[in-house]
Amino acid sequence: MRDVAIIGAGMTKFGRSPGDLMDILAEASLRAIEHANVGKEEFDALYVSNMMAGETAHQTAVASSLADRIALVPAAADRVENGPASGGSALKNAFLAVASGCYDLVLVTGGEKMTTADTDIITDLVATMTHPTAEYIHGVTLPAMGGMLTRLYMERYGLTERHLAMVAVKNHANGLKNPYAHIQRACTIEGAMSSGVIADPLRLYYVCPISDGAASLVLCPLDKAKKYTDKPVRIAGVGQATDVQALQEREDPTVLKSVKIAAQKAFKMAGVTPDDIDVAELHDAFEILEIAESEDIGFFEKGKGHLAVEKGVTALDGELPINPSGGLKARGHPVGATGVAQAVELFWQLRGEAGERQVKEPKRALSCNFGGFGNNTVIHIFERGW
Amino acid sequence: MRDVAIIGAGMTKFGRSPGDLMDILAEASLRAIEHANVGKEEFDALYVSNMMAGETAHQTAVASSLADRIALVPAAADRVENGPASGGSALKNAFLAVASGCYDLVLVTGGEKMTTADTDIITDLVATMTHPTAEYIHGVTLPAMGGMLTRLYMERYGLTERHLAMVAVKNHANGLKNPYAHIQRACTIEGAMSSGVIADPLRLYYVCPISDGAASLVLCPLDKAKKYTDKPVRIAGVGQATDVQALQEREDPTVLKSVKIAAQKAFKMAGVTPDDIDVAELHDAFEILEIAESEDIGFFEKGKGHLAVEKGVTALDGELPINPSGGLKARGHPVGATGVAQAVELFWQLRGEAGERQVKEPKRALSCNFGGFGNNTVIHIFERGW
DSSP states (O other): OOOEEEEEEEEOOOBOOSSOHHHHHHHHHHHHHHHHTOOGGGOOEEEEEOSOHHHHTSOOOHHHHHHHHTTOTTSEEEEEEBTBTHHHHHHHHHHHHHHHTSOSSEEEEEEEOOTTSOHHHHHHHHGGGSOTTTTGGGTOOHHHHHHHHHHHHHHHHOOOHHHHHHHHHHHHHHHHTOTTOSOOOOOOHHHHHTSOEEETTEEGGGBOOOOBEEEEEEEEEHHHHTTTOSOOEEEEEEEEEEOOSSGGGSSOTTSOHHHHHHHHHHHHHHTOOGGGOOEEEOOOSBHHHHHHHHHHTTSSOTTOHHHHHHTTTTSTTSSSOBOTTOHHHHTOOOTTTHHHHHHHHHHHHHHTOOGGGOOSOOSEEEEEEEETTTTEEEEEEEEEOO | OOOEEEEEEEEOOOBOOSSOHHHHHHHHHHHHHHHHTOOGGGOOEEEEEOSOHHHHTSOOOHHHHHHHHTTOTTSEEEEEEBTBTHHHHHHHHHHHHHHHTSOSSEEEEEEEOOTTSOHHHHHHHHGGGSOTTTTGGGTOOHHHHHHHHHHHHHHHHOOOHHHHHHHHHHHHHHHHTOTTOSOOOOOOHHHHHTSOEEETTEEGGGBOOOOBEEEEEEEEEHHHHTTTOSOOEEEEEEEEEEOOSSGGGSSOTTSOHHHHHHHHHHHHHHTOOGGGOOEEEOOOSBHHHHHHHHHHTTSSOTTOHHHHHHTTTTSTTSSSOBOTTOHHHHTOOOTTTHHHHHHHHHHHHHHTOOGGGOOSOOSEEEEEEEETTTTEEEEEEEEEOO
């Protein structure tokens, strides 16, 4: 396999966008292309991650459409869909395409336009990734699953609501320093704990918002990256794993097996251990997920992740900053964009370009993009390529 | 790049299936796995091609769902969508994943369940891949585009309606010999030419039907293929290219630029020319497309493809049999399945396992999977790997 590097990145501001899906995909893509300082005619392929354009925009084959819109024709174009882990899946396939030697210059753009539909419609569309007969048909939504997982965590590991609020306070504080974040507002423990209940015991501040947004990366072989940038970021490892779909069929629903296995694969490919990671972007669609993932990746012992939050280990100035971008909680979660946006943040962090939210000289970073309700996780490990 | 082989294949019968999408995806997958004689635990990844599960089945992330359904967990799973070329795109990405060295054993399954929805709803959903503002909004459907392209061909190259009927007669005759074909009925020139008009000058027999169906392949590195089969089929070349989306923006709409470029790329990778191809599966969603693609791939001179049909060159016993399976016209066109089904047919043909429709000892084969209305084409070249 050839070594693969990221040489450019771009994002739209997440939140409520005036543009349609194609507008935001184009905006993020053009920013990444400009940032990478490459000619459009150099692109061999593009990958677009998007979960629900067919349902929300009545549009399919959006990758072909983007190729035309931003004048990358005749580059190859594919859309990859893996629910909220679509971005991680698209990045993985772009990585493999470059690693194989088939393509040199590849664009990866993830995006979703969610705010045009009513919240209940979006909640329903997101739930289309649950098990059709064991879950969806019974009215189970993702927040409901998040609530049940949180309750189990409370019963089994001594997690309290205050810990969820601590994650929210941290991620809101980080988001306040991120010009691309949807929510740029500090919150307090008391404020979070007095917000409305979404799915008991989850309150408004323990779940991510519904956002529009897109994020984009430019990939090329590491040995050609120096032509474009002094600071290429190497994709050192990729791991992806599935789990049984229905939450009720899992031996222990608090153990995210797909996260565990994806992490093991990514660490093995990168030849590193959790101790070697300096900063991480985890998939906190619900704040409990940041805690659970931080354990199953191997950063903390099972059932102890909330204690790390309590001690400030995962804060911007802690030993292992998690979600410096604000995470899904504050940056927002346009589902098809998230996996790419995580990589964009870590690209900036490794290059020292993360502005006010810059963590101290990270050398290696990890992203965890969690699909379904943990039945398909994609983990990437990035490191300085210079 | 590692050499990649196909070691097993399976399909459902195309047509009106009693099962739902997951049922037919599972059926084709399990047949391919059984045919490849591999253990489920050996799979590293699966790719699912599907265009419209979100819209027709209200289900997303179908690749994760299939991994669970057929017990391939924890294999990585991604859905790839590229309109009617989704199958070609999924196969390409599976090929690259194995070629890269990242994965050894990969399943590729394409499927679509279309007959549950009314024909006008399906026609609308298929049209969601057209240009949203230049085409879709004006009511342009795919049959309308096919009709316009046919008319241009008649005016420019002397094609007559009789040539379209000849393609239909040939593909129906082939489909009659294919137990997996949706339409297993002979037709005559006169019968085709007296069928109802769909989109002038296209009649019922010049367009493909609406079908349910799934097709599946098992891939592994060629150097490991002998462990599983004596007759591995090597994927010798892959080419994919996009074109501008709106038909009206193309310099000459009768020239399928994405087909031309995709073919050039595939031939270059395989190190062969059109003369080296012994059998082909082309994307005849409309019979005019089989003719136009056969020219732009380089089998025949531009504007002369219909003469080759007239002379019987593309018949089952001709010099270059095209669509021995019956093509989209007779085998059927469950959109997400088609690109994979083309490869399944050529796998069988190269191995001499195509029964009554077997062409004479082919050594090399080509598939053309045409997405959008020619704005994203994927071409594969296959050859004997033994």
